[in-house]
Amino acid sequence: MRRWTFRVLSLLVILIAIAFAAIWTIQIHPRHGSHPPLKLAKGTLAIEHARIYVSPNDPPIDDGTVLVRDGLIAAVGTSVQIPSDAVRIPCDHCIVTAGFWNGHVHLTEPKWSMANWKSAATLNPQLADMFLSRGFTTVIDLGSNPADTFSTRRRIEKGELTGPYIYSAGTGLYPPHGIPFYLKETLPRWILALMPQPETPDEATNIVRRNLGSGADVTKLFTGSWVERGHVLPMPVEIARAAVTESHLNGKLVFAHPSNLAGTKVAIDSGVDILAHAADDTRGVDAQLLQSAISKNMAMIPTLKMFTTTVTSDPHYMDPMRAEVGQFHQLGGTLIFGTDVGYMNDYSTETEFVELGKSNLDFKTVLAMLTVNPASRMGVSDAKGTVTPGKLADLTILSADPATDLTNFSRVQSVIRSGQLIWHR
Ligand SMILES: [Zn+2]
Structure with missing residues (x-):
């Protein structure tokens, strides 16, 4: 009887030790290593009729298109050919930035x-x-x-x-x-x-x-x-x-x-x-x-x-x-x-x-x-x-132009990351 009590107690001690070790490893010193390869969204998106701020120093492109293919920016400009399979995102009064x-x-x-x-x-x-x-x-x-x-x-x-x-x-x-x-x-x-x-x-x-x-x-x-x-x-x-x-x-x-x-x-x-x-x-x-x-x-x-x-x-x-x-x-x-x-x-x-x-x-x-x-x-x-074509399609779409008022940087309409529309107001 005593031997069984001892065995059960030993088992309990071992289980508690394992649980503590697991909590320590997972919660306190997790070892998840580096980032896995980035997942790029498949398919084509076309953001049309937008004002595009390509970079802080380039003049804006008005009534422009950003074409996104398989997670990357494929083309940017006013005369971009939109393929028939593209999902079109109308952007008539909106602003596109990186x-x-x-x-x-x-x-x-x-x-x-x-x-x-x-x-x-x-x-x-x-x-x-x-x-x-x-x-x-x-x-x-x-x-x-x-x-x-x-x-x-x-x-x-x-x-x-x-x-x-x-x-x-x-x-x-x-x-x-x-x-x-x-x-x-x-x-x-x-x-x-x-x-x-x-x-x-x-x-x-x-x-x-x-x-x-x-x-x-x-x-x-x-x-x-x-x-x-x-x-x-x-x-x-x-x-x-x-x-x-x-x-x-x-x-x-x-x-x-x-x-x-x-x-x-x-x-x-x-x-x-x-x-x-x-x-x-x-x-x-x-x-x-x-x-x-x-x-x-x-x-x-x-x-x-x-x-x-x-x-x-x-x-x-x-x-x-x-x-x-x-x-x-x-x-x-x-x-x-x-x-x-x-x-x-x-x-x-x-x-x-x-x-x-x-x-x-x-x-x-x-x-x-x-x-x-x-x-x-x-x-x-x-x-x-x-x-810029070739870069990741990480894009922020605003509903008002921040060039006229800095607080318009907070008027976010949609967000695209790695070619996927991940948020829309
Ligand atoms: Zn802090």
């Missing part, structure tokens, strides 16, 4: 947790609400639970879900004792304990190696972390440098959350590629500092709306940030569009376009931020960023 990018998103809201086991009926409306209805065909997740992002990404790429192409930073890296206060106040302790805060350069190297090895496409560093209200803790520069070196050795870009002067300096000195926000404490962030960032080819994602909605209701708080973004552009810096949705649960992009206008950015600059600039930085200019 598919938009959002360079700063997160899949951290509770509705994405256990995404691997959620149905398409649950996840597709969420993907449409957050991304497709805003015109995004490609997004960059700058830090979420990798299990949720990787499984959502994989299911989209396999065709189980309808969503944008997702790049992921996996898990972000924080300074030692450097978890931001707004995460400490909202996340459970067990998640906080898993957030990497490397204390040595070697530790940072190993974390980046593991993160990229498990399927991350880029690295995200908190070079300046708001550990308390009013207090930014910078990441030690040698730790940031180790993370950047390991990322670059793997051919991956590094994004940084700078927060203030010290955090921006660490980003510049360690060789970070893209600031994931404008610095919100702008004291000391002057033309000389921005120039040194630009001379190192660093780009910036302003995320201005996020500051207006989650940080302040003071109308003057934004003035120095708008000046910083405008000056960065004036000095020749590359800007990339991004909103920080997921951290911010209001997904509308309209206010971001209002804020970019207030930063003295014009239509061409904002179109470049949404298309060519991110495609170029992510090394996929040959496939994305302009409405």
Whole structure:
């Protein structure tokens, strides 16, 4: 009898250990590897009578046609022959641009947790609400639970879900004792304990190696972390440098959350590629500092709306940030569009376009931020960023012209990705 009890107990212990190991592997260190080959939609689409913005610098084509065949752009112009088998998309008062990018998103809201086991009926409306209805065909997740992002990404790429192409930073890296206060106040302790805060350069190297090895496409560093209200803790520069070196050795870009002067300096000195926000404490962030960032080819994602909605209701708080973004552009810096949705649960992009206008950015600059600039930085200019024959048919169709009003970039009518109409208002 005793022997049976012992056997049953042993079996139970083994089963519990297996269950824990499975949860650890699937939820905490998923190994989904890289992206599967892109699925291109079969068939022919013709978008007719549209105003087409081929690129930010080309004059628009009026009453033009975009012909899409088997997932790629086949022809663009005013005298395109439309084959008889083409599905025609009338576009009489609409605008066609290359598919938009959002360079700063997160899949951290509770509705994405256990995404691997959620149905398409649950996840597709969420993907449409957050991304497709805003015109995004490609997004960059700058830090979420990798299990949720990787499984959502994989299911989209396999065709189980309808969503944008997702790049992921996996898990972000924080300074030692450097978890931001707004995460400490909202996340459970067990998640906080898993957030990497490397204390040595070697530790940072190993974390980046593991993160990229498990399927991350880029690295995200908190070079300046708001550990308390009013207090930014910078990441030690040698730790940031180790993370950047390991990322670059793997051919991956590094994004940084700078927060203030010290955090921006660490980003510049360690060789970070893209600031994931404008610095919100702008004291000391002057033309000389921005120039040194630009001379190192660093780009910036302003995320201005996020500051207006989650940080302040003071109308003057934004003035120095708008000046910083405008000056960065004036000095020749590359800007990339991004909103920080997921951290911010209001997904509308309209206010971001209002804020970019207030930063003295014009239509061409904002179109470049949404298309060519991110495609170029992510090394996929040959496939994305302009409405050019031979490139992927990732297209955003608007119902009003953003050249006359930047907020028309938020009036999305349809979205085509890899040749498939994946969203329509
Ligand atoms: Zn963010």
